Each structure stands twice: as C-alpha cells, then as structure tokens.
Amino acid sequence: MGSIFRSEEMTLCQLFLSSEAAYNCVSELGEIGLVQFRDLNPDVNAFQRKFVHEVRRCDEMERKLRYLETEMKKDNVPILDNGENPEAPQPREMIDLEATFEKLENEMKEVNSNAETLKKNSLELMELKHVLLTTQLFFDEHEVQSTMNIEQRDSEPGTSITQNLLPAEEGKGPVQLGFVAGVTLRERMPMFERMLWRVCRGNVFVRRADIQQPLEDPITGEEVFKTVFIIFFQGEQLKTKVKKICEGCRATMYPCPEAGAERKEMAQGVKGRLDDLSTVLSQTTDHRRRVLAAAAKHLRTWFIKVRKIKAIYHTLNMLNLDVTNKCLIAECWIPTSDLGVIRDALRKGTERSGSSVEPILNRMQTQLKPPTFHRTNKFTSGFQNLIDAYGVATYREVNPALYTTTTFPFLFAVMFGDAGHGVLMLAFAAWMVIREKALIAAKMSGEIWNIFFGGRYIILLMSCFSIYTGIIYNDVFSKSFNIFGSAWHINSNATVENLEHWEELTLDPANREEYSGKPYPFGFDPMWQIAVNKIAFQNSYKMKISIIIGVIHMIFGVVVSLYNHTFFRNYISLVFEFIPQMIFLIGMFGWLCIMVFIKWIMYGAGPEFGEERSSFCAPSVLITFINMVLLKKEKEDPTTPCKVFMFEGQYILQLVLLVLCIICVPLMLFPKPLILKSLHNSKKRHHEQQAIAQNGELGGEATTSGHGEEEEEFEFSEVFIEQAIHTIEFVLGSVSHTASYLRLWALSLAHAQLSEVLWNMVMKIGLSQSSYTGSIMLYLIFAAWAALTISILVLMEGLSAFLHTLRLHWVEFQSKFYKGEGYAFTPLTFKHIVSGDEDDA
C-alpha cells in the first residue's frame, strides 16, 4: 500500500545477473529509477574495482565533451536541446563514441593552434607595417630638413640620413650612424628609454611614435597599445648593447632598410602578405565555427549518453562477482509494491542484451534498517522537501508532510493576513504554476529563482489562505472593506459642541443604539479600522486564537504519535507515553482554551447578559490559570456583583485537573524504563533456558540467538536518562511551545502595522494634494508605494512568516511525535542526467 501517509514498504532483494545481461539490466533499472543498490565492495579502493578502466574512459570522454562545450561557449554557438532522452549505448558503441570525440578534439586543437600561429604572423606583419610607416615619417621629416640644409650648405642631394653631418675629421674614417627600429608595449616605453639612456650613457638617440589603433595579442586575445621606436647609435659596441637591451625589455625589432625606395617595396610586400593572411584567418575561423556547429547538434545527447554509461559502470562496480565468475550478484532496496515493474525492466534488459539467462530477483529477510521512500508528485514534493530538511522520517513512520500541505499555508496565513498582499502573491504563484512546463524547459539558472520555482505550489496555497485570513482580519493594504454593513453606529452624543471638546467619541457596545447587537457576519467589523483602540481589541482576539490554534496543533501532534505507537506495536509507549501526554496537554492547556471559549460565550456587553456576566465582570483567563496552578483561592469582592469563578465548582474541577496532570509526570518518567528492563531480563532468561535445552547443537540457532543478544544490549541507566530527557522535554516544552505559538499574533500585528505605516507615510502624501496637479504626484508616489509594498511587505514579511511557520512545524509540532532518524532512498536514476543538472555521480 503506497501513500503519502507513511513511507513505502521496502524489501532487500538479491539480484543475480548474467555477465552479458548485467549492463543492459542496470541501464533499464536506471531508466525506471526505483532501485537503490547497496555497495557490496565497500572496502575496495576506487582503483581496484572491476570496471575502473571503463569509468576512466568515460571520464576522458566527458573531459573532451567539456572542452568542446567551452569552445562552443567562447564562440556563442547555440547548443541544441530538443528534450529527447537517448538510451545508454551498448558497451561496444563506446569505442565509436571515443573515436568521434578524439577526432573532434584533435581537429579543434589543430584549428586553434593554426589560428594562433596565423594571428601571431599577422601581428608581426602589422607591427612591421607600422614601423615602416613611422620610420618613413621620421626620414621624410629629416629629408625635408636636410634638403633645406642642403640648399644652404650646397652639398649633394639625396644624402643618406645616416651620413655624418659634421665634416669628417682628419685621421678618423667616416662614421655612419646605425639605427634599429622596433615595436614595444606603450607601458614599457618609459622603462625602455631610461634603460637605454643609462646603459649607453646617453649616446643613443631615441625617437618614438605611438600606434593609434590597438593590436590584438594572439595568445590572450586582448587589445593592447604599442609604440614604434627607432634608436640611432654610432659604433658596433653601442649596436650590441642596444640589441641586448631590446631583447631584455622584450621589444620586437624589425629590419628596416635605409633607402626610401626599398622601404616602399617592403611596405607593399607586407600589405600583400597581410591581405593573404587575413583571408586565411577568416577561412580558419569559418571552418572552426562549422565544426563546432555540427558538433553542437549532438553535444547534449553525447553528454547524456556518457553520463549514463558512467553511472551504470559505477553501479556495476558495487556488484559482487560470484564463484563461477559467470554472473554478478547485487543487493538492492526496492519498494515492495514495485516488484512487477522491476521484473519487467529486468526482462527488457535481458532481451536487449540477447542473453538467454533470466535474472533472478530474490527477496531477503534482514535486520538492516531500510531507507525511507516517500512517493511524491509535483505538488507534495515541495512540502516533503521542507520536512526532509529537518530530518528524513524513520522507516514507516507517519509522514508529517501530508498534514503540512494544509497546516503550513494556514499558519503562514494567520501571520501574513492581508488580502491585498495575498492577491499579489497569488498572481506570482499562479503565473509560475500555469507556465510550469515552459519554465521547466527554459532551464533558468539562479539559485533564488530555483528556490521560488520549486516552492510554487507552496506559495500558491499560502497566497490563497492569506486572502482568506485577510478577509477575516478585514485588511486590504491596511484598509477595510464594508461589505455587509457595520454593526456600529454613531450615537446621539455626537453633537458639534461635544466634539469640539472631546478628542475621541466613545461607542459603548452595551448600548444597543451604538452597537446593534448583531455582529458583522464575516471577519472584523470595518469600524475597527478607524477606531483608536483597534490594536487593543485585535490583540485580545489574536492572542487567544493563537493559543487555541497552537494547542490544537500540539494535541494533533500527540494524536499522530498514537498512530506510530499502534503501527510499531509499541504498547508500552501507548499506555505510558501517549496517555499521560494527552492528559497533561488537555488538562492544562486544553483547559485554558476551554476557559477562553466559556468566557467568549458566557460573558458579553449588553442587556442580554446580566450584571454578573457583563464585560466588567469577565475574569481574566490568564490570572485564573495562574491561580489554578498556584492553588490560590481568591476571596469574593462584595462591592461588585462579580464572581471570581465562571461557574459553580470550577475550583474543584481545576484542582482535579491539576492533580491528574501532576500524576502524569511520574507516569511518563518511571514505568517505561522499568518495564523494558523486566522484559529484557525475562527474554535473557528465556534464551539461556533455550541454550541449555539445546546443549551441544551448534549451528544456526545459537548463532542467531547470539546475534540477537548483541542487538538487545540493555543499559538501564541509558534508557532511564533517555526517558527522563523525553519527559522533561515534553512537560517543560508544553509550556514554552504554547507560548511560542504567540508568534502567530506577533507577526500578524507587525504585518498590519507595517502596512498601515507604509500607507500613511507614503501613499497619503500622494492623496493629500488639494489641487488637480496632485495626480502627477500620485502617479509617482504609487510607483514608490508599490515597490515598497512588494519588497518589504510581500518579500520580507513573507519570508519572515515562512520561516516562523517552518519553525512552528519543525519544533512545536514535530517534537510531539517525529523521530526523523531514517535515511533517504537514493535510487539509481537517470532523471537528473536527462534534465541537465550538474550532479556529478
């Protein structure tokens, strides 16, 4: 029987698979995702497992695919996602896949390295082009000057720039100026110049010109600014020095001919080569794009296939090889109700592999604790996650997630309580739910979005309940709606003379002129919104219902523990835990709630209630409760017609309840450990008698009883301390948890007040304009008010209320019955591989 009330019944099975069929069977089991394999080789190193080579090959393939993926992302090639679910390929197809990936990887690497070389060449050519251009400028300038000088000095035309300007001195040969031209980064230029100056002792002349356009660095792909320099020097030694400095400062030198005509020729040659290179470069990038686009069509399918193969081999590594080496043995946990489905999957896998040997599925008896498996759908999985975050349920314990589907939104709504904000939340949640399929397919990243989207049904329910409580609190963006007509009316005291002197007008509910006696049918009367003492009235109401809701929730938790006790046949707990707990809770805090109801029904304002039952005489429930525990009997006050107690015999009744509750405490503490101890002793005596009776017979009996002995170790002190902790936790916790439910009141008060403040401080400014130009003001202020409403009141308060509701469930509700000591069912499944989660198996 599978349902969300309890976790599924699980069986430990032994699976015998023939070696040929093993791969396909595991593949089919992964597709259905209902089998959790146990690791039968836990102490075997990862590198000593049977299929370690295949896993390594899969890792290699995945690495190649990731490399291709990064290349595609670099080029913005879109990766196709058509949502298909390819089956895990056969082992022999792995070789084909490996060959394809190898080929693709090599091609990509080749293309990339070629592109890099081409880019380097093109960079060099560009730099050379700039060098030639700049030196052309230098020499032109000088030739202009020198032509001027030539006219003046009347020497031969066309002098070389490097010719000595001074007439050759006697005895010394003509000394030519040498030069070196090159390119370096703009940032390095000052350092370079300083180095030259210092090393060559100022005997070199440097001219520089910046290259205006940035050049692309072939390795990093960044754009850098470079400078052309030309260094003039005299003599061989300076030449070597300059060359060494250039190499040291990583400036690239380019050979530059002296003569202008040669330079022009070189420039044209460079231009031609540059054009050729750019054509080749564009063709290379085109080819790269084509290769990537072709691969992009299959990339997702390949990823899924490789990950599936890896998962299957990981699973196969967990299996044991039997003696004959012909078949693999697996131990797995399966839900008992799914045996048929699993047998079908195994049959399918065997057929595909073409093996004739049927796999054998044996159920095993075991003492091991099975995993906890809750079958959830898209609606309940959100709530189940909330519960599992606290602790996974013990095997076959009652699942609180079932009740959480209703109590969680309800408690949230009690704290949130504004119909306007509820409508906003509903719009958001409804959009997410209606566009569910499209949003899942869009695979949006972003953790916060995934959290909101995963909880869309929770938010939907929370908003619906909030609209309901908003109508009850009669609060829509801090304004009330008057749908049925208020029960309050202005009295005859509201004359102009009176109102001139009075700050406020008091309406007395006992006066049937002012209060009609027929209360507002549904929710708070709208008159309270403009009443000065609204908060005092609402406080009384909200605190009382918080306590009532809290006590009901806790009693419900204790009742759920009854189901657990009966299911696990834990009758000792049933009698000595459940019954005292119920009596204590109902006797103390249930009585508190009953007193609240009695006061609400019996006391009131108006002529229908007598003097004794007037609102003046209503006793304080809290004081009565405290006096009950302190056994105080207050004396009647003769001056007023009021009575201390609400009915005859209340004192006796309270005394009886108190005594009952006090008896419950030792009932919770002592009997259970003592009974457990006596049970354990009697069992031990029974085993000893059995062992004596079967003296000499070795074998299964003795070993099982010995095995049983080990598990039934019994330390009385431990059990007693545990029971004491449990008792103290419950008794003290009942007081503190009941008070803790007052947060339902606190948060709803805070929300209402924040909402009111926001309206009064923001929106009112826009509405208090006395001219028609106030509409522009209102237009802008509305946007500000709306933004603040969403950010503060819906998001922040919503998150806060969500958190407090979660705490109420985890601590106050679940501590009454939940053990949460199980471990989750983690079957072998390919769902997350297909959906593209980045889970590394």
Add this chain to the structure above:
Amino acid sequence: MCVYVTNRGKGGRSSLPSSPLRPESTMAFCGYKFSLCLLLISCWGLVQLLLMGMLFYCETPAFLEDLPLTGPYENVGQYMNDVHHGFGTNALNCLIAACLYIITLGVSGWQFYLNQKTTYQV
C-alpha cells in the same frame, strides 16, 4: 549561463542576435527587465487606481483620513464642504493617475515587445 535553444516546433527560426542595423533595437530605450517591471507596475496601478477613484467618488469613510483637510474649522458646514471637495479632488486625481498608467502601460508594453524579439526568454 549557457542559453539552450529549444527547437520544438519553431520551424527553424534564426537564432543569431539582432544586428545593429535593425531599427527595433535602436528604438528600445529600456532593457528587458526594466520594461517588464514597468509593465507589471502599470497593470497593478491601473487596476488599483481605478478602484480607488471609484471608491473616492462613492465617498467611502475608510478613506476619510486620506483627505487633504486644512486646519481647524469654524463650523460644520465648512468642514463638510471640504470633505466633499476632498473626495472629489482625490477621485479625479486617482482617475488621472490611472490614465497616466494606461500610457505607461502602452509604452512599457511596446518596449517589452521589442525586447522580446531579441531574447530567448519565456
């Protein structure tokens, strides 16, 4: 974040980003997210301000504290006059603001539509 293009039944639409020569991309002065926010706030503003305008016109006492009332009054008649005048002014202001939000709705809707064509959002 890698963008996955779903190719189900779309009939092979081009998936290249818009070139700068297309006129729509230059006319979009809001981004995708901003136009979406404006769109949503305009819808909400339209609905709420229309409702508030009608309620002010009906002179609901819930909005009594939101009226522009000035200082102490000599007599009741003056006070009542101001109250009625205040309700009327506010009603008209709300309706005018609602009309402004209709315009904003139009503009932001147009911007959103332009941005829609160049992104792969849902």
